[in-house]
Amino acid sequence: MNTLSKIEGALPLPVSVDDILAARTRISGSIVKTPTLISQTFSQMLGCKVFLKFENLQFTAAYKERGALNRLLQLDDAAKAKGVIGASAGNHAQGLAYHGKRLGVPVTIVMPTTTPIVKVTQTQGHGATVVQYGEKFDDAYAHARKLEVEQGLTFVHPFDEPEIIAGQGTVALEMLEDAPEIDTLIVPIGGGGLFSGVGTAARAMKPDIRLIGVQAELYPSMYDFIKGADLACDGDTLAEGIAVKQPGELTRRFAERLADDILLVTERRLEEAVSLLLQIEKTVVEGAGAAGLAALLSYREQFVGRNVGLILTGGNIDTRLLANVLLRDLARSGRLARLRIILQDRPGALFHVARIFDQEAVNILELSHQRIFTNLPAKGLSLDVECETRDGAHLQRLIAALGAAGYEVAPIEVA
CATH class of the missing domain: 3.40.50.1100 (Rossmann fold)
Structure with missing residues (x-):
């Protein structure tokens, strides 16, 4: 720990649970008291009891x-x-x-x-x-x-002011009053205002609670500070709401004092979490809002048997981006696929391929073929088929059937 950190660590934190209780009284009636609900499906899937705080149900669709x-x-x-x-x-x-x-x-x-x-x-x-x-x-x-x-x-700072931190801490008051059995909170961190407020309130109400921060892998600013690391902070993240290059002067003191750990999650996990929340809980959550679930999916062994609270911090995701995330998830699960099939350029070639799709009960969504811009012989062509299957196993049966019929097939993978 450097000299500055030692000095900061000795200073009292500028927000107390009394400040958070006063903030709740101040804002009461103008803020939605959002529900904290147990997710039976995520609990069964992940081996821990999962509680979700639906802050995406605020009027502006976010806790901020x-x-x-x-x-x-x-x-x-x-x-x-x-x-x-x-x-x-x-x-x-x-x-x-x-x-x-x-x-x-x-x-x-x-x-x-x-x-x-x-x-x-x-x-x-x-x-x-x-x-x-x-x-x-x-x-x-x-x-x-x-x-x-x-x-x-x-x-008005988005995260690094005592009044902001105190307001955000009211989230934890509601969560732990509604679900006092929660023993672990996983909280997204960008600048750190939410973690600071939630951590302060939660520790006051339940001193032995585990407090875990989570950041997008592309923006590990608080992780770098706490861990003494030097990872790059840059890139185009789905979780733009927590894409902050420098943690706050105040909030880093809270994180240093309160965080049991800070975890990093990949873009792929963020996409998966957004998709699962829509499929399972029927709720729209932006990338930053899904970061807690992404951490639970990525590090599930750390949380087995615990009562875990996740804050769905916001639901303001662009509809086109959401559509892309959902379609990419379908592709990764094998329910949507694009196959490149090499054919001979002769009458009936497409018919014979389509018949195999019919036999395997696979729905063809789109076809495109290429004769000119290809390194195949002049009498060859490549056919790209976008198709819809029941699951990954169904897709593999289709690929096997095409191979058995003598066709060269290559799936076009999603990143």
Whole structure:
């Protein structure tokens, strides 16, 4: 531990459970008390009792409005009249914009240019002025701090302020009151505001609870800080809501003091988690919101026999992106496939191949063939067939039948 960490570790944390209890009283009636429900299917699948906190059911479809409202309610009249500014990849923006409009506080939000369009339009729909700047959160943040000074606005940080942290901690109060048997919480970490608030409240209510943070593998900023690692923070992650390159000055102190571990999850696991939540729980969750389940899927042996709480932090995912995630998951499971079949270019060739698909009861969705741009002989062609099967075993039976009929077949794999 370096000297700075030792100093920070000796300082009292700037948010207590009393602050979180006060925040709950302050925001009560303006925030949805979302349900905490046990998932029987995930529990059976993963060998532990799984509880889900449906924060995607907030009005803005994310927990972020808890902290934003708590912060807005503590502004003085002059600051309220002048207005506030924030930087956000989306959910903090919507929470700030929605409650700012309710309270009559002008709101300006700086968002990265890569923010999903659904989050941009929803933020504007709540009456905020949206400025798009830079590709990453850190670019948007720097620009927002510049505008703060130029326009005399009050900056509302998405994670690194005591009032924000206290507001987010109300999530844990509700979870542990509704499901006191929870002995482990897996909490997504971007900047660390949610983990800080939830960890503070949970440890006060249940001192022996396990607190596990989870980050996208492409953005391991808090992981690097806690573990003393030096992994790169960059890339196009599905979990853009937790794609933060630098943890907060305050929140890293909470994580260092409270986290039992921080786990990293791959993009593939994030995609799988988003898909499973829609298939099993019939609930739409964005990449960051599915990070807790992704960690449980990736490290399931660590949680066997435990009572695990997961926070579905948000549901603001672009519909086109969601469609891609679901189709890719179908492809990985073998229910959707694209096969490349080598044929001889002669009458009836396509008919004979189609007959095998019919015999194996496989539905053909799309066909495309290539005669020109190929290294096959002039009398050969490649046929790409997109098809729908019942499962991976059904697909393998089709491939075997095509092979037995003398065809060269190669599946086109999904990344």
